[in-house]
Amino acid sequence: xxxxxxxxxxxxxxxxxxxxxxxxxxxxxxxxxxxxxxxxxxxxxxxxxxxxxxxxxxxxxxxxxxxxxxxxxxxxxxxxxxxxxxxxxxxxxxxxxxxxxxxxxxxxxxxxxxxxxxxxxxxxxxxxxxxxxxxxxxxxxxxxxxxxxxxxxxxxxxxxxxxxxxxxxxxxxxxxxxxxxxxxxxxxxxxxxxxxxxxxxxxxxxxxxxxxxxxxxxxxxxxxxxxxxxxxxxxxxxxxxxxxxxxxxxxxxxxxxxxxxxxxxxxxxxxxxxxxxxxxxxxxxxxxxxxxxxxxxxxxxxxxxxxxxxxxxxxxxxxxxxxxxxxxxxxxxxxxxxxxxxxxxxxxxxxxxxxxxxxxxxxxxxxxxxxxxxxxxxxxxxxxxxxxxxxxxxxxxxxxxxxxxxxxxxxxxxxxxxxxxxxxxxxxxxxxxxxxxxxxxxxxxxxxxxxxxxxxxxxxxxxxxxxxxxxxxxxxxxxxxxxxxxxxxxxxxxxxxxxxxxxxxxxxxxxxxxxxxxxxxxxxxxxxxxxxxxxxxxxxxxxxxxxxxxxxxxxxxxxxxxxxxxxxxxxxxxxxxxxxxxxxxxxxxxxxxxxxxxxxxxxxxxxxxxxxx
Amino acid sequence: xxxxxxxxxxxxxxxxxxxxxxxxxxxxxxxxxxxxxxxxxxxxxxxxxxxxxxxxxxxxxxxxxxxxxxxxxxxxxxxxxxxxxxxxxxxxxxxxxxxxxxxxxxxxxxxxxxxxxxxxxxxxxxxxxxxxxxxxxxxxxxxxxxxxxxxxxxxxxxxxxxxxxxxxxxxxxxxxxxxxxxxxxxxxxxxxxxxxxxxxxxx
Numbered sequence: 001x002x003x004x005x006x007x008x009x010x011x012x013x014x015x016x017x018x019x020x021x022x023x024x025x026x027x028x029x030x031x032x033x034x035x036x037x038x039x040x041x042x043x044x045x046x047x048x049x050x051x052x053x054x055x056x057x058x059x060x061x062x063x064x065x066x067x068x069x070x071x072x073x074x075x076x077x078x079x080x081x082x083x084x085x086x087x088x089x090x091x092x093x094x095x096x097x098x099x100x101x102x103x104x105x106x107x108x109x110x111x112x113x114x115x116x117x118x119x120x121x122x123x124x125x126x127x128x129x130x131x132x133x134x135x136x137x138x139x140x141x142x143x144x145x146x147x148x149x150x151x152x153x154x155x156x157x158x159x160x161x162x163x164x165x166x167x168x169x170x171x172x173x174x175x176x177x178x179x180x181x182x183x184x185x186x187x188x189x190x191x192x193x194x195x196x197x198x199x200x201x202x203x204x205x206x207x208x209x210x211x212x213x214x215x216x217x218x219x220x221x222x223x224x225x226x227x228x229x230x231x232x233x234x235x236x237x238x239x240x241x242x243x244x245x246x247x248x249x250x251x252x253x254x255x256x257x258x259x260x261x262x263x264x265x266x267x268x269x270x271x272x273x274x275x276x277x278x279x280x281x282x283x284x285x286x287x288x289x290x291x292x293x294x295x296x297x298x299x300x301x302x303x304x305x306x307x308x309x310x311x312x313x314x315x316x317x318x319x320x321x322x323x324x325x326x327x328x329x330x331x332x333x334x335x336x337x338x339x340x341x342x343x344x345x346x347x348x349x350x351x352x353x354x355x356x357x358x359x360x361x362x363x364x365x366x367x368x369x370x371x372x373x374x375x376x377x378x379x380x381x382x383x384x385x386x387x388x389x390x391x392x393x394x395x396x397x398x399x400x401x402x403x404x405x406x407x408x409x410x411x412x413x414x415x416x417x418x419x420x421x422x423x424x425x426x427x428x429x430x431x432x433x434x435x436x437x438x439x440x441x442x443x444x445x446x447x448x449x450x451x452x453x454x455x456x457x458x459x460x461x462x463x464x465x466x467x468x469x470x471x472x473x474x475x476x477x478x479x480x481x482x483x484x485x486x487x488x489x490x491x492x493x494x495x496x497x498x499x500x501x502x503x504x505x506x507x508x509x510x511x512x513x514x515x516x517x518x519x520x521x522x523x524x525x526x527x528x529x530x531x532x533x534x535x536x537x538x539x540x541x542x543x544x545x546x547x548x549x550x551x552x553x554x555x556x557x558x559x560x561x562x563x564x565x566x567x568x569x570x571x572x573x574x575x576x577x578x579x580x581x582x583x584x585x586x587x588x589x590x591x592x593x594x595x596x597x598x599x600x601x602x603x604x605x606x607x608x609x610x611x612x613x
Numbered sequence: 614x615x616x617x618x619x620x621x622x623x624x625x626x627x628x629x630x631x632x633x634x635x636x637x638x639x640x641x642x643x644x645x646x647x648x649x650x651x652x653x654x655x656x657x658x659x660x661x662x663x664x665x666x667x668x669x670x671x672x673x674x675x676x677x678x679x680x681x682x683x684x685x686x687x688x689x690x691x692x693x694x695x696x697x698x699x700x701x702x703x704x705x706x707x708x709x710x711x712x713x714x715x716x717x718x719x720x721x722x723x724x725x726x727x728x729x730x731x732x733x734x735x736x737x738x739x740x741x742x743x744x745x746x747x748x749x750x751x752x753x754x755x756x757x758x759x760x761x762x763x764x765x766x767x768x769x770x771x772x773x774x775x776x777x778x779x780x781x782x783x784x785x786x787x788x789x790x791x792x793x794x795x796x797x798x799x800x801x802x803x804x805x806x807x808x809x810x811x812x813x814x815x816x
Contacts, residue, residue: 004641004651108656132652132680165654165680166641238680245678312683330685333703335739340700341728343628343720345664381725543725548663551724 005169007162010133011100012037014140015070018096019175021045022062024055026421027450028074029109030163031102035072036453039462043177048453048462051391051421052077056084056099063093064191066181068144072100075116076390080422082119085153089123090201091191092151095178096144100156102163105281106308109449111371111390113307115283120155120259124205126212127155127259128221131240133167139256141175142221150208150215157258159281161238161308213260221256224269231323232273234266234286234297239279242314249324261289270295277302277323281309347376349549350527350573352444352489352515358545358581359495360384360411368401370394370414370423373449374442377413382546385413392422399426399435409503413440416472417447417455424479430508431480438502439510441472442489444517452520476510483507489515492580518573528574528590530567536586538562542578550578618778619649622682623670626701627693628718629663632766635791636691637668639770642787644672647779652680663721665697690745691773693752693766694718699731699739707744712773712811714752714765748772748811755806761796764803771807781808 005013011034015023023046025035039046045062049055052073062069073081078101085099101119104110120127126146130139136158143154189197216222228249235243236255243252253269255261270276270290278287278299287299302321304313316329347354357377360367361384369375369385370393378385387397398412414423419441430437447453454460456470476484483505485498495513502509516523529549538557542550542565553566567578567587579587588596623640627633637653644651655668669681684703690711692698698713705711713736722728740747750772752765759768767788774784785804792800 002645004645004653160656161654161680164656165652167652167677167680168645168650241678241680310681310683311679312686315683330706332684333743335699335702335742337699337702337735337739338729338731340696341720341722341726341730343663343665343696343700343722345629346721348663379721381721546721546725548721548724551719 001171002168003171004166005133005137006033006164006166007130007133007136007158008033008102008164009037009166010136010169011072011140011156011158012041013169013171014137015098016041016044017137017172017175018141018144019068019177020070020144021067021177021180022059022069023072024049024058024069025072026050026052026055026077027447027453028052028077028102029450030104030158030160031072031074031077031100032450032453033163034100034102035462038070043174046462048447048455050456052081053084056081056088059097059099060084060088060091060093063095063097064185066094066178068096068178070098070100073102074110075101075103075114076110076112077101078116078119079114080391082123085119085123085125087193088153089125090193090198090205093147093153094181094185096147097153098140098143098147098156099153100158103157103159103282105159105161108160111388113282115285116155116157117258117285118283120157123153123155124209125153125155125259126150126216126257127157128256129157129237129258130162130256131237131254132162133165133169135256136162137169139221150212152208152212155259157237159238165238209260213263216257216260216262217264219257219262222262222265223254224265225252225254226272227251228324229273231275231277232269233277233279234269234290235279236286237281239281239309242309242311243279245311246314246318246325247323248326255286258286261286263293266290266293266295270297279303279309279314344379345376346379346548347373347382347546348518349547349571350518350523350575352513352518352575353377353442354545354547354575354577355489355492355495356413356440356442356513357382357384358577359492359499360413361544363499366401366406366408366410368394368398368410368412370412370418372415372418372442374413374415379546381544391418392426394418395423395426395430395437395439398437398439399430399433402435402437403433409436409438411438411440413442415448416441416443416445416457417453419472420456420470424475427476427481427510428479435508436506437508438499439508441476441510441512443472443512443514444489445514446517446520448517448519452517472512476512481508481510483509484512485510486512486514489513490575490577492577518575523573526574527572528593529569529572530574530576530579530588530590530593531569532565532567533586533588535584536564537584538564539583542582542587545577545581547578549573617674619647619672619674621672621689621777622687623672623689623691624682624687624701624704625668625670625691625693626697627666627714628697629666631666631693631718632763633666633668633693636766636770637670639784639787639791640670642790643779643784644670646783646787649674650677652677654680665700667701689773689776691769693769695733695736696720696730699735702739702743705740705743705745709743709745710776711740711745711747712769712776713747713749714769715749716753716765748776750807750810752807755810756803759802759806760799764796764800767792767800767803768807768810771804772811773807774804775808775811
C-alpha cells in the first residue's frame with residue numbers, strides 16, 4: 001500500500017518498521033514531526049527530552065539496554081548533543097543506534113545553515129542522506145542494520161526539503177522488536193571511556209571506518225545511472241532530484257552514503273564520463289572527498305555554496321557552466337509593482353510575551369534574548385531584543401556582559417522550554433558568581449514555536465501520560481536566586497511593578513511572567529474580541545505594541561490628523577494589553593464586551609472603563 | 614515534446630494560519646487518486662506565526678523529481694491573499710493561471726509601520742505583464758454564504774478544480790476523506806460555489 005508521507009513521517013515509519021522501541025528528541029524545525037508521528041505507533045516508548053544531548057544519551061542508554069533506539073533533532077541540536085555523539089562513536093552499543101539530523105539550508109527556521117554531513121567524518125560514523133520519503137523510510141531501516149553490523153551510531157542526515165516534502169511511500173510491517181537485556185552490559189574496556197580505555201577504542205573506531213569503506217563500495221544505497229557519458233554528476237539527498245530534473249541526459253552517481261565515500265565506485269564513474277561534476281547543497285563535502293581521491297571535478301565553482309538549491313537555481317548555474325540543461329533558464333520577469341510590504345512572522349494577537357516586551361521597549365533596556373517565538377520581540381515596532389545566539393545563550397551572555405563591567409543592566413529573556421533546555425546551568429552560574437542580571441522567564445507552559453510540544457512545565461508527556469510539573473519558582477530558588485517574582489503575563493501594571501522591584505535589588509533576580517500560550521485549545525476557548533471606543537483620538541500608542549489585530553482605520557482624528565485605531569474582530573483574542581496601555585481608555589475590557597453581548601447589542605453605548613463606575 | 618496536461622506545478626501562497634496546508638494536502642491526495650506521481654513541499658516553524666507562507670505541489674503522469682517549483686515554472690498560483698499573490702507572482706510561467714482569493718490581510722509593516730498595502734489596481738497589470746491569466750474568487754464571501762467563512766480554502770479548491778482536466782468526483786472523494794462528517798454538506802456547497810465562480814466568468 002502506498003501513502004503520501006512527509007520525510008519526517010517516513011522516518012518515524014521506518015523506525016517503527018525497524019523495530020525501534022525507544023525514541024527521544026527535543027523539538028526543532030524541521031525535525032519535530034518525527035517524534036510526534038512515532039508517538040502514534042503502538043508498542044513504543046518515546047519522549048520529549050529536556051534537550052538534544054539528553055535525548056541522545058537516552059537513546060544511547062536504551063541501545064546499551066539492547067533495544068533499537070533513535071534520537072532526532074535539528075542540525076543545531078546536534079551541536080548540543082555532539083559530546084554524546086563522540087563518546088557513542090567510541091563505545092558503540094548493544095542495540096542499533098541512529099541519530100537523525102534535520103539540517104535547514106536557507107534557514108527557514110534556524111540561526112545558521114551548518115552542514116551536518118561534516119559531523120560524520122568528524123565523529124567517524126557513517127552518514128546516510130535520503131532523497132525522498134521512500135528513501136527516508138528505507139534508509140532509516142538500513143541505518144539500524146548498519147549500526148548493529150558495525151557497532152556504530154549512524155547519522156541519518158536530512159534537509160528541510162526532505163523532512164517537509166511529501167512523496168508516495170510503500171508501507172511495510174513492524175519488524176522484530178528486540179527485548180531489553182536483563183542486565184546492563186558490564187564491559188569497562190568498551191563502555192567506560194577513561195583515557196586508558198578510550199586509547200583502546202580509538203583504533204577500533206578507525207578500523208571500523210576502514211571496514212565501512214569496503215562495505216560502502218557494494219552498498220545498494222549507492223548507484224550509477226548511466227546515460228550520456230559527456231557529463232557525469234555525483235549527487236546526494238534532495239540535490240539528486242534537481243539533477244534528474246535539470247540534467248535528464250547526464251549520467252548520475254547517486255550516493256545514499258556520504259560518509260565514508262565509495263572510492264572505487266567514484267573512480268569507475270569518473271573514468272566513464274568526460275566531465276565530472278558534483279551537485280550538492282551547502283558545503284562541498286562530496287567534492288572535497290572526490291578531490292582527495294585525486295580526481296579533478298567541478299562543484300562549487302558552478303553551484304552556490306550558500307542557501308537552498310532549487311531547479312531554477314541549478315538550471316541557471318548549469319546553463320552558465322555549459323552543462324546540458326533540460327531547457328534554457330528563464331530570466332526573472334519584470335513586473336510593474338511598487339515595493340511590496342514585507343510580511344515577517346510576528347508575535348500573534350494575544351501573545352503572552354507582548355506585555356513584557358512592551359515594557360522592555362518602554363524602558364529601552366538592553367535585552368539578551370533566546371530561541372523561541374519571543375525572539376520576534378526584536379522586530380519593529382517593539383524592537384526590544386538585542387541579542388539572540390542559540391538555545392540557552394541569553395542568560396550567560398547577559399552574565400558575561402555584566403561581569404565585564406558594562407555600563408547598563410542587562411535583562412535576559414527566554415521561554416520556559418528553553419529554560420529547561422539549557423537555561424538551568426547558566427542560571428546556576430549567575431546565582432553562584434553573582435551577576436546583577438534580571439532574567440525574565442516567559443512561561444507560556446508549552447514549546448510554542450515548534451507547534452506546542454510538551455515540556456517539563458506542561459504536565460503531560462509526549463505519549464499523553466500525566467506527570468508532575470517541574471515548577472519554576474522552587475527550581476529557581478533552589479538554584480540560589482533570592483529575588484523571584486511571578487506575574488501574570490497579561491497584567492501590565494504587575495509586570496512593571498515586579499520589574500521595578502527586581503531591578504532595585506542589584507542582585508541576581510528572576511521574573512516569571514506566566515500565561516498559557518494564546519493558541520492552546522484551552523486558551524482559544526476564552527477568546528473575546530475587543531473594540532475601540534469613540535474616545536480614540538489616534539494617538540498611536542497602541543500601534544507601538546505590534547499587535548496584528550490593531551489596524552489603522554480609514555477614519556482620521558480631526559484634531560491630531562492621525563488615523564484612529566481599529567480592532568480586527570477576527571484576530572483579536574482579548575488579551576487587554578492594548579486596553580491597559582491606552583492613555584485615553586479607548587479600548588474595551590473583556591468584561592465590557594461580555595456585558596455588551598448580554599445586553600441588546602444595538603442599544604448599548606459603551607462607557608470607557610473610568611466612566612463606567 | 615509537449616508537456617502532458619496533468620504535469621502541473623502548483624505554488625500555494627498565503628499567510629500562516631490561512632489553511633494553505635490543508636489545500637496542498639488535498640492537491641496531493643487528488644494526484645494519487647488520479648494515479649499521478651506527486652510531491653508536495655512546505656515550510657513549517659517560524660513562518661507559520663502570521664508570516665508569508667508558500668507550499669509547492671507537483672503532479673506528473675510518470676515521475677516527479679524536484680519537490681519544489683522554481684521561479685517561472687509554476688502552471689498555477691493559488692493565492693489565499695492578494696499581497697501574497699503579488700509577492701509570488703514571478704513563480705508563474707508565461708501562460709500560467711493565478712487563482713487569487715479576494716482577501717487582504719494587512720501585515721504589521723503596514724499597520725504599525727510606514728509601508729503601504731498595494732491596491733487591487735496592481736493585480737491585473739502584474740499578471741498581464743507575466744502573460745498569465747488571473748481569476749479572482751471571493752473565497753470568504755462564498756464560504757460565508759455556504760455556512761462558514763473558514764471554508765474559504767475549499768471554495769478556492771473548487772475554483773481551482775475548474776481549470777484542471779480532472780472529473781469533479783475525484784476532487785470530491787478526496788475532500789470527503791479530509792473533512793469531518795458534520796461539515797460535509799457545508800464543504801460540498803463551498804466547493805460547488807468555487808467551481809461556479811469560475812464557470813460564470815466570461816471567457
